[in-house]
Amino acid sequence: MPQTDDVNLEEVYAFALQLAKDAGKLLDDAWRARCNGDGLVDQVEKESSVDIVTQTDEARAGSHYSRTFKDVEAFVKMKIESRFPAHHFVGEEAYSKGASRDYLIGQDPTWCVDPLDGTVNYTHIFPMFCVSIAFLLEGAPVIGVINAPFMHQTFSACRGKGAWLNETQRLPLLRNPIPPMPKDAPKGCVFSCEWGKDRRDRPDSNLHRKVESFVNMAAEISGRGGKGGMVHGVRSLGSATLDLAYCAMGSFDIWWEGGCWEWDVAAGIAILQEAGGLVTTANPPEDPDTAKIEEVKVGSRLYLAIRPAGDSPTETARQGQERTVREVWKRVRHLDYVRPDA
Amino acid sequence: MPQTDDVNLEEVYAFALQLAKDAGKLLDDAWRARCNGDGLVDQVEKESSVDIVTQTDEARAGSHYSRTFKDVEAFVKMKIESRFPAHHFVGEEAYSKGASRDYLIGQDPTWCVDPLDGTVNYTHIFPMFCVSIAFLLEGAPVIGVINAPFMHQTFSACRGKGAWLNETQRLPLLRNPIPPMPKDAPKGCVFSCEWGKDRRDRPDSNLHRKVESFVNMAAEISGRGGKGGMVHGVRSLGSATLDLAYCAMGSFDIWWEGGCWEWDVAAGIAILQEAGGLVTTANPPEDPDTAKIEEVKVGSRLYLAIRPAGDSPTETARQGQERTVREVWKRVRHLDYVRPDA
Known part of the structure; x- marks a missing residue:
């Protein structure tokens, strides 16, 4: 080879x-x-x-x-x-x-x-x-x-x-300077998500977990028992690849999704990472405040992407992205997409 | 004048x-x-x-x-x-x-x-x-x-x-022939909807009514107490105007939204109607099966748009569109956007 x-x-x-x-x-x-x-x-x-x-x-x-x-x-x-x-x-x-x-x-x-x-x-x-x-x-x-x-x-x-x-x-398009992550993220963020094809209407199905997560991200700050994220907008395009591309552009601040396969995300991840974005896992760890934020595995089927960011006076770009990851994790449910030998 | x-x-x-x-x-x-x-x-x-x-x-x-x-x-x-x-x-x-x-x-x-x-x-x-x-x-x-x-x-x-x-x-782009509405619509349809800016997390708020409607449209056919619509895809673009334009193109089969004003929809309605689409009210009437399907009022703030359709062997284009309107009405909630003197 x-x-x-x-x-x-x-x-x-x-x-x-x-x-x-x-x-x-x-x-x-x-x-x-x-x-x-x-x-x-x-x-x-x-x-x-x-x-x-x-x-x-x-x-x-x-x-x-x-x-x-x-x-x-x-x-x-x-x-x-x-x-x-x-x-x-x-x-x-x-x-x-x-x-x-x-x-x-x-x-x-x-x-x-x-x-x-x-x-x-x-x-x-x-x-x-x-x-x-x-x-x-x-x-x-x-x-x-x-x-x-x-x-x-x-x-x-x-x-x-x-x-x-x-x-x-x-990319990102706005780069003079690259905007830092919003200080109250996910507030101020455009949140991209997909409804997907798993539409089973069973208690705790992926559909229900997704919708609960979407509503947490969207609701007013005081809502959802403190989980309201009041994102600036919720978008669904129907293409994981383009979701990642628009994160790289800086258009979408956050993309959260489960169920994709390697070919759906590999090119998008290459582009987003090179633009300065962060890609990690969709599923929240036990302690979202302290867990190490691992780089994504391309075949993990669970993705949380954050757009390229600039430094702010109080934190580095990476710190802002990691803060955003943790705030998303606090508002989303585990999704049930497995890789049998993962 | x-x-x-x-x-x-x-x-x-x-x-x-x-x-x-x-x-x-x-x-x-x-x-x-x-x-x-x-x-x-x-x-x-x-x-x-x-x-x-x-x-x-x-x-x-x-x-x-x-x-x-x-x-x-x-x-x-x-x-x-x-x-x-x-x-x-x-x-x-x-x-x-x-x-x-x-x-x-x-x-x-x-x-x-x-x-x-x-x-x-x-x-x-x-x-x-x-x-x-x-x-x-x-x-x-x-x-x-x-x-x-x-x-x-x-x-x-x-x-x-x-x-x-x-x-x-x-428009619509597919016109040799223009496809009829799917026989089990909303199944087979691309459903476009917007989360909007009203994010109040109160029982029966517009946010909750919208999300309940979205989930009805998305869920498997057997789900949601018979209201499951199993649409082919759910899309949210963040532009009422472009939602209407993509209905005129034939890309979106159904757009359902409340809260827009005249300038958000007037041009889109002109284009969609000229392409052969139908635009009526978002809010379901008392009897969705028999109510007359009125042409939209541009200033009504409540919109349900259906793409241009072709005739099928069993129904005219208009019949297929009206059937789709009724099936959407059965799955969506009333939205609370008023025009004080309407």
Whole structure:
């Protein structure tokens, strides 16, 4: 297997950037073709199920979405394999074909790709869909490129080279100076969250835990028995990848979510970390005030992201981010998404 | 006062289109200037209050947001007044200066403008902000133009001339054929809703009524005592104007909201209606199965919007939309936003 030392990051980054743009063009062509009547309207649903992914391939069979997804994944995989034949490739398709539920990404140079993130958005032609391409070394995402063709937005980052919107605007966008985290965070923060596909209406289901957490974050400060967070806004886009990208931009202060897989988050994490953001676990520890704040595991399925921050007169950027993490942990419930061997 | 007969709609439409693009350019310049350090970061909050609007002007004083808002409104008003001096002009500024809470738009030719919709988004530089310009005759929005400069999206419509994205793509986007409403709607639908600014944590507050409605729409079909709607996705963008625009595009099947004012919705309603959508009231009538489905009043503050639909083998487009309205009404609570003399 190739050694990490052999990898020329600059070369890989340039390749990934072009690849995301080319793949984004395929997505762009595909939705435009649908508008011209080429392709049925097929609102294929991933029904509520613990086993979402394995069910998906069947449900998608024959649908336009499925064709687009498979075409773009095949294109990206082919391009990577011919240019970097020794690298690993991890995608949703590979996973759903029966890989175990182990962590999928090891120490070797690995590509992790979601050819079409924002499934439901794409199906309904809501612009928040994208292709997401990450490259990892020793399990860490060091390159990420996200292309959202409908909105003409490309987010990219390579470790040590900054994070960028459309290769010209450095992220976060507000950086003269980068604003510190609000002093009463989560008050003043834009909070991004997703309803997801697990809609079981059972006591203490993930749906109920999520909604309880959302309401805590949203309610007035005096509300919810002291848990009211009075966030500035609550947003739900339907794309984990773009949630992370907008955290990197500084648009979203906080993103909290469970249930994603590696390909949903790897590129976004690379971009957010390079922009100066913090990503850790969604699930609150026993003592949120004192627990060590660990760096996220890409395959953990539980994510809490904080935007890049600046120093304030009274605390460093990292201190402000960690304070925000603790305040979120005090307001959210544990989510029940497991990795069997985690 | 000018008579409706004197109005040349084609001339007004061309003028409104150019005006929205010019005003959008001002917004685009303003956020870019902030990125370059010109302007403080000022997350001015409209605190929770029944009387949100009158409080706003003070809270905004001196902020970058306030300057941008006022500059763009002054520009738009000046342009309209010099070209069409006999027309009325209604904007948030005029209203907050002490106009009564009467319906603001009468029978005469009237412009209704929101120079910057998506306040919180703009403040945090999340791309979902826009300028919104409507022209009304006899109280009905007959022209609407929305420009969202960060995303390069212009939505426009003039009665009888179709609704358009960027003047080139007719709305809804999927139109060969236009999909009928899903047979089990709201299942299969993308449901757009907003958390809003009223975050009071009191029994039966608007926050609680909204959340109860959101959860009904989201939960599995068997859940919530039969009210589970299992929508395909739940989205919250933080812009009523863009919620309506994405309904016109066909991206959102259902938008349900209370609390907006005329300038938040007038242009969006013009575009959605011209695209073939239905807009009625958010609050369910006594008998949702049989009540007449009235056309929306622009100033009603309560909105339920359904996307343009096609006929199915078993029902007309309108029948499918009305069926969807009734199914939403069965799942949502009354919201408590009043118009004192309504």
